[in-house]
Amino acid sequence: MNWISEWALPKIKTLFGGPREVPENLWHKCPACEQMVFHRDLERNLHVCPHCSHHMRVGARQRLDYTLDEGWQRIELPKAPQDPLRFRDQRRYVDRLREAQAKAAQEDAVVVAHGAIEGNRAVVAAFDFSFMGGSMSAGVGEALVTAARLAVLQDAPLIVFTASGGARMQEGAISLMQMPRSVIATRMVKEAGLPFIVVLCDPTTGGVTASFAMLGDIQIAEPGAMIGFAGARVIEQTVREKLPEGFQRAEYLLQHGILDMVVKRAEMRATLARLIGLLRLPERLPEPEPEAMLSLAAPGGAETPPPPAA
Missing domain, CATH: 3.90.226.10 (2-enoyl-CoA Hydratase; Chain A, domain 1)
Structure with a gap:
């Protein structure tokens, strides 16, 4: 042990805040196109590859x-x-x-x-x-x-x-x-x-x-x-x-x-x-008007002939 390890290194760690923890799996490889995708971009895209649209x-x-x-x-x-x-x-x-x-x-x-x-x-x-x-x-x-x-x-x-x-x-x-x-x-x-x-x-x-x-x-x-x-x-x-x-x-x-x-x-x-x-x-459709029923029954808007007498 010397002054470097006992005094200098602790001072440097204090100055720079010590080693930072780096999270794992920052990048994900798409199994389809093999492109690397940043984890935040992947989460924002619902785990769908932004390059090939592969659904992971x-x-x-x-x-x-x-x-x-x-x-x-x-x-x-x-x-x-x-x-x-x-x-x-x-x-x-x-x-x-x-x-x-x-x-x-x-x-x-x-x-x-x-x-x-x-x-x-x-x-x-x-x-x-x-x-x-x-x-x-x-x-x-x-x-x-x-x-x-x-x-x-x-x-x-x-x-x-x-x-x-x-x-x-x-x-x-x-x-x-x-x-x-x-x-x-x-x-x-x-x-x-x-x-x-x-x-x-x-x-x-x-x-x-x-x-x-x-x-x-x-x-x-x-x-x-x-x-x-x-x-x-x-x-x-x-x-x-x-x-x-x-x-x-x-x-x-x-x-x-x-x-x-x-x-x-x-x-x-x-x-x-x-x-x-x-x-x-289900949406209830409005009942059609009688005129609309006549136009649907008779093509071209022609009047529907009366039913034959019994």
């Missing part, structure tokens, strides 16, 4: 922030049994689950909230693909049923944002049973006369696609979202044919009638609000 994956809470008005409330979901099969591969399933829960700060792959979309009351369930691939577990099934019951209780439409790889293999047949459970949840909403809207995000595959994700009254997708049941390579090996370009992408499915619309993320909130308004509060 977002978490469930971000999805709710983008969709619902301020003041939305998250719903506490029923606790499902964890690791019912005591599954273990390279690690125990319960350890994987706890790690995912700690990282995402949520119990499972779905977050349910209620609030308003531009003033229109709604219940929203959002999948989080970062939570074990958004896979369907007993907890996910409980979340969807709870969301449906809440929608019926509040007389509000149910909107589900899907982003999932399908069933959760660590729960085996229990995971597969969530497919009919999710279908029952959709029936609860429809039998109550409420709209059920599905927004398919990248990716939506497997058992989610094969169950409730294709049962919406309105089917929406984000641009470029991959939507399908099995992988493209598996399908090609099965049918032994080359698949068309863009197969299992949102735009291809829209052209072939599987989707109703493809909506950009920046326009999603306004689109959902407009759909809810049309489905829940």
Whole structure:
């Protein structure tokens, strides 16, 4: 130790305020065009690449922030049994689950909230693909049923944002049973006369696609979202044919009638609000005047001949 380390360095650190902490992940690389995007620009653009308009994956809470008005409330979901099969591969399933829960700060792959979309009351369930691939577990099934019951209780439409790889293999047949459970949840909403809207995000595959994700009254997708049941390579090996370009992408499915619309993320909130308004509060057209009825009945404005005598 000498006077440099004991006296000079502390004085310099005091003078310049010491080392500054630099936050991590200031720049993000777009997976489509590979351009670097500054994190603030990416957040301002709702995690859509400003260079190529690629819609990046977002978490469930971000999805709710983008969709619902301020003041939305998250719903506490029923606790499902964890690791019912005591599954273990390279690690125990319960350890994987706890790690995912700690990282995402949520119990499972779905977050349910209620609030308003531009003033229109709604219940929203959002999948989080970062939570074990958004896979369907007993907890996910409980979340969807709870969301449906809440929608019926509040007389509000149910909107589900899907982003999932399908069933959760660590729960085996229990995971597969969530497919009919999710279908029952959709029936609860429809039998109550409420709209059920599905927004398919990248990716939506497997058992989610094969169950409730294709049962919406309105089917929406984000641009470029991959939507399908099995992988493209598996399908090609099965049918032994080359698949068309863009197969299992949102735009291809829209052209072939599987989707109703493809909506950009920046326009999603306004689109959902407009759909809810049309489905829940249809405008009553004024009754036409008698003269207008006559002109509609007789082309060219000609008078309608009287009915023949009996």
